[in-house]
Amino acid sequence: MNDHDDREVDETNPLEDATATPEQDAAMPEQDSMSPEQESTDPDQESTDSEPVEGEGIRLQKVLATAGVASRRHAEAMIEGGRVEVNGELVLEQGRRVHPERDTIRVDGMRIPPPRRHVYLVVNKPRGVVSTMVDPEGRPTLGDIQFDKPSWQQLRLFHVGRLDTDTEGLIILTNDGEFAHRMAHPKYKVPKAYLAEVEGLLDNRILRRLEKGLRLDDGPVKPDKVKLVMRSESRSLVEITLHEGRNRIVRRMMDSVAHPVRKLSRTAIGPVRLGQLPIGEARELTRDELGTLLDAVDM
Structure with a gap:
């Protein structure tokens, strides 16, 4: 299926060109893990602690x-x-x-996710890589990225939403089809932050216009947050946070105020930050990141 390069933020159907469907996901190889009973090596565990009766x-x-x-x-x-x-x-x-699989457990208000049956990866997508797992035209894809852990390479992963080919930065890969679908659904309004290098000096008047919202060809858009990072006569850096998904929306916003984007990177999805993750590499979501995202999408 042909990739749509004009994609910068998440679509409502993240699985349209994935290599497996959520139904197939049930039969996917799982990450090596032990049950909670096997995994616990806590020295404080009482030797008399018998296994619970089923149920x-x-x-x-x-x-x-x-x-x-x-x-x-x-x-x-x-x-x-x-x-x-x-x-x-x-x-x-x-x-x-x-029952950790079905009960919602919190410590100090922070969700403690259930034992993982799936893999959730944060990937720093390089510029020039298509946001699909395979591409019939032979272009570099997310599926071509070589992970440090060989076990990740064997999984059949979904990309959660898209980034356009010329945009680099944070994208999530997972073999949890339901999570991928919910994360990309506009109902849940998960915020995403982008760092844009634009042409020219962004003055305060332009920043106020961005903050108040703009009207584009396909309707109005109002960012959740606009933050100036730096500016000079020749270029400026601005961080824009949005919770909606429309094609190339950041680029179109900046075009509308006559400051075209030179370079664009997604730096955050909800609580997940790209941080210092090198381009082309991956890491797993932390417990707190996953717990917060599961809350955000009602899982």
């Missing part, structure tokens, strides 16, 4: 320890201190059993 769930403090939040004893102190919630209910007693 009873797992002790809350054990789930927190397995997730890397704290040691077993520190997790118990967190519970006693009123810092842990399950499904919106404050838990104060020890021994509460939960």
Whole structure:
């Protein structure tokens, strides 16, 4: 399927040219992982702690320890201190059993995601790479990126939304089809930040125009945030945060104020920051990043 180069932000159907469908996703190879019972090597674990009968769930403090939040004893102190919630209910007693796959667990308000059955990768897409996994025209694609972990290379991954070919920066790859679909759906309005190098000096009048919003050919657009990073007579750097997805929207915004984009990079999606990740490399989402995104898309 032909790639649409004129894409800069997420579309509503991130799977249209992926190599697998969400239904196939159920049969995909999973990331090597152990069950919470196998994975826990916490020295505070009581030797008499028997495995729960099926249906009873797992002790809350054990789930927190397995997730890397704290040691077993520190997790118990967190519970006693009123810092842990399950499904919106404050838990104060020890021994509460939960089902981490379906219960929503929070510590200090931060979502603790369930044990991972899927892989969620942050990729710094190079300029000139097409936002598809395969390309019939033979152009470089996301599927050509060589990951440090060979196990990632074997997965059948979806790209979450798109970046146009000339735009570099943050894109998420995953084998979780439902997550990919929800992240790209406009209903959830996940904000995305872009750093644009533009021609000329961006004066305060232009910045105010951007902040108030513009009317483009396909309707009005109002950024969530506009931040001037630097400016000179010949060029300026501006960070623009948006939560909507329209073709080449940042480039069209800057064209409309007579400051064409020279270079564009996506630097953030929700809580996920590109940071110092080198171009062409990948890392996994952190626990806090994934938990926040799952909340944002009601998963």
